[in-house]
Amino acid sequence: MAATGAALWPQISMGMNFQAQKLRVGMIGVGLRGTNHLSNLLMRDDVLVTAICDIDQARIKIALDMISENGDAKPQVFGKDDLDYRNLLELKEVDAVIIATPWLWHTRMAKDAMQAGKYAGLEVSAANTMEECWDLVNTHERTGTHMMILENVNYRRDILAVLNMVRQNIFGELVHFRCGYQHDLRGVKFNDGKEPYGKGVEFGEKGISEARWRTQHSLLRNADVYPTHGVGPIAAMCDINRGNRFVSLTSHATKGIGLHNYIVAKGGEDHPNAKLKWKQGDVITTTIDTSNGETIIVTHDCNLPRPYSLGFRVQGANGLSGSGWQPYLY
Amino acid sequence: MAATGAALWPQISMGMNFQAQKLRVGMIGVGLRGTNHLSNLLMRDDVLVTAICDIDQARIKIALDMISENGDAKPQVFGKDDLDYRNLLELKEVDAVIIATPWLWHTRMAKDAMQAGKYAGLEVSAANTMEECWDLVNTHERTGTHMMILENVNYRRDILAVLNMVRQNIFGELVHFRCGYQHDLRGVKFNDGKEPYGKGVEFGEKGISEARWRTQHSLLRNADVYPTHGVGPIAAMCDINRGNRFVSLTSHATKGIGLHNYIVAKGGEDHPNAKLKWKQGDVITTTIDTSNGETIIVTHDCNLPRPYSLGFRVQGANGLSGSGWQPYLY
Numbered sequence: 001m002a003a004t005g006a007a008l009w010p011q012i013s014m015g016m017n018f019q020a021q022k023l024r025v026g027m028i029g030v031g032l033r034g035t036n037h038l039s040n041l042l043m044r045d046d047v048l049v050t051a052i053c054d055i056d057q058a059r060i061k062i063a064l065d066m067i068s069e070n071g072d073a074k075p076q077v078f079g080k081d082d083l084d085y086r087n088l089l090e091l092k093e094v095d096a097v098i099i100a101t102p103w104l105w106h107t108r109m110a111k112d113a114m115q116a117g118k119y120a121g122l123e124v125s126a127a128n129t130m131e132e133c134w135d136l137v138n139t140h141e142r143t144g145t146h147m148m149i150l151e152n153v154n155y156r157r158d159i160l161a162v163l164n165m166v167r168q169n170i171f172g173e174l175v176h177f178r179c180g181y182q183h184d185l186r187g188v189k190f191n192d193g194k195e196p197y198g199k200g201v202e203f204g205e206k207g208i209s210e211a212r213w214r215t216q217h218s219l220l221r222n223a224d225v226y227p228t229h230g231v232g233p234i235a236a237m238c239d240i241n242r243g244n245r246f247v248s249l250t251s252h253a254t255k256g257i258g259l260h261n262y263i264v265a266k267g268g269e270d271h272p273n274a275k276l277k278w279k280q281g282d283v284i285t286t287t288i289d290t291s292n293g294e295t296i297i298v299t300h301d302c303n304l305p306r307p308y309s310l311g312f313r314v315q316g317a318n319g320l321s322g323s324g325w326q327p328y329l330y
Numbered sequence: 331m332a333a334t335g336a337a338l339w340p341q342i343s344m345g346m347n348f349q350a351q352k353l354r355v356g357m358i359g360v361g362l363r364g365t366n367h368l369s370n371l372l373m374r375d376d377v378l379v380t381a382i383c384d385i386d387q388a389r390i391k392i393a394l395d396m397i398s399e400n401g402d403a404k405p406q407v408f409g410k411d412d413l414d415y416r417n418l419l420e421l422k423e424v425d426a427v428i429i430a431t432p433w434l435w436h437t438r439m440a441k442d443a444m445q446a447g448k449y450a451g452l453e454v455s456a457a458n459t460m461e462e463c464w465d466l467v468n469t470h471e472r473t474g475t476h477m478m479i480l481e482n483v484n485y486r487r488d489i490l491a492v493l494n495m496v497r498q499n500i501f502g503e504l505v506h507f508r509c510g511y512q513h514d515l516r517g518v519k520f521n522d523g524k525e526p527y528g529k530g531v532e533f534g535e536k537g538i539s540e541a542r543w544r545t546q547h548s549l550l551r552n553a554d555v556y557p558t559h560g561v562g563p564i565a566a567m568c569d570i571n572r573g574n575r576f577v578s579l580t581s582h583a584t585k586g587i588g589l590h591n592y593i594v595a596k597g598g599e600d601h602p603n604a605k606l607k608w609k610q611g612d613v614i615t616t617t618i619d620t621s622n623g624e625t626i627i628v629t630h631d632c633n634l635p636r637p638y639s640l641g642f643r644v645q646g647a648n649g650l651s652g653s654g655w656q657p658y659l660y
Contacts, residue, residue, distance in 0.1 A: 283625060292585075301506070317587055
């Protein structure tokens with residue numbers, strides 16, 4: 001959201017007193033992720049949350065309580081239906097929005113935000129199809145409104161340390177990268193409809209939180225559905241769209257057995273979900289070629305028991321980073 | 331070579347005294363690798379080296395000295411031209427051969443050995459083309475003579491420990507594997523024509539030992555030219571050709587800058603070899619699909635400065651091996 005500060009720069013550059021004008025933020029989605037963003041925003045003196053939106057009234061109450069406990073004015077509330085966020089986007093009292101909603105809403109909400117002239121911070125993965133990728137680019141170029149993908153892994157201290165090493169040319173000319181999302185999400189994809197994590201084997205209508213919408217992607221799509229935790233930091237390091245480009249890729253999926261095994265182990269063979277055929281392979285390996293002649297291996301590995309690891313490697317003419325970067329949960 | 335012991339088994343199984351009949355071995359190639367095999371054979375009481383072959387008389391002398399110092403009878407010597415090994419294969423005094431020669435000789439010598447009825451231990455990678463792979467299979471099936479690829483990594487203690495875990499089903503149903511050959515070979519591919527390793531930037535006619543023939547492959551072929559250190563152990567673990575099959579693969583090469591950089595750094599910009607265009611990419615990433623629905627990532631990474639690592643991973647329904655198996659140089 002740093003880009004939204006641009007309006008303040010003239011005051012600074014002219015040497016005038018910096019009279020902080022608060023940034024007025026609307027929250028689209030105040031689930032677990034959205035309220036995490038909210039608590040960060042509430043810690044800032046230069047931000048005011050002027051509007052919130054969620055179709056889940058329980059989450060609206062939680063967000064309102066957080067804002068009230070912070071001593072801030074009650075924001076305007078939206079969420080009477082799926083498209084009520086568009087009314088939030090009409091508000092003069094909103095400069096920028098944070099979008100933390102289910103994946104299939106990301107691009108359409110970001111497009112609407114840009115068209116409404118609101119700077120948009122968009123949760124990952126942002127887009128689900130090639131068409132949606134182009135929608136984001138084209139809408140930004142047409143409207144001139146800034147949109148930032150909130151890829152948090154780019155800002156991990158270990159990633160920033162390695163990025164700094166890349167910028168200082170420690171590795172020399174870059175040749176090869178590895179990255180990915182290797183995170184056992186079985187306890188996130190299923191729950192008991194009461195607690196978000198770790199208990200039960202329900203999802204969709206009978207689940208809550210991420211299990212309510214995220215799990216369906218594993219049922220219907222055989223793909224790396226969540227590549228940006230890995231490829232986001234690497235794209236920054238190898239200057240993608242800043243002189244370098246992704247030019248082609250191949251992708252291989254293993255069989256998918258992890259989610260079925262989990263359902264049977266926790267819910268029994270007779271649980272209705274034990275009959276489901278999961279399309280998503282347990283480990284997806286994608287290898288990308290860049291126009292500068294590097295390759296990038298991107299891994300998606302979220303349905304099997306394993307320790308958390310993004311599996312990063314940065315390799316160049318002079319040496320390479322270790323493969324065991326410290327695990328840090330996101 | 332264990333298969334050659336089969337002739338002795340009836341004596342054992344009938345409870346007779348085990349009257350060791352020595353296995354008579356012919357050595358085809360007594361370079362650095364061949365003499366390494368030779369010193370292992372000389373430690374055995376049940377093996378006699380009856381013939382040696384090499385076109386390099388300096389290596390013949392070294393091998394003869396080793397045999398003589400061991401108190402063994404002088405073997406018959408071959409090597410007057412490239413095809414003199416065929417005369418070695420005619421000997422009645424040879425039961426089996428070890429073939430440790432440049433790569434392009436592997437398959438033709440192993441074929442000739444099988445056709446001559448000699449059990450053959452064949453150094454890796456054994457074959458250089460698909461046609462050569464089929465040559466080995468077809469010749470074995472037609473002659474009934476045993477041929478064993480001497481993939482040493484299969485017998486590392488760490489590999490055997492993980493193979494044992496696989497056989498005990500510790501990892502559960504297998505899903506994904508990683509392996510490869512990540513070994514900085516710059517000091518092997520180039521030398522000064524006097525010492526085999528580490529000094530100089532010569533190869534081919536001006537180099538000795540592996541630099542004399544191995545380096546040319548990097549100049550002319552953009553491929554993983556040495557896959558078996560990685561894929562050999564994994565093939566054993568996932569029962570390739572014992573119920574499972576490799577069914578398809580993709581392969582990606584990075585640019586190749588490592589060998590050129592090495593020549594310039596050690597030999598200067600004006601060295602004639604600094605003008606060469608190396609075809610081999612520095613990092614080759616191959617992903618194989620198996621008929622059981624697993625994937626295997628195979629890495630070839632031998633032209634850049636890096637610590638040695640085969641980069642193994644064995645991943646199944648219940649868990650996975652660590653990625654940091656202890657380095658051990660081969």
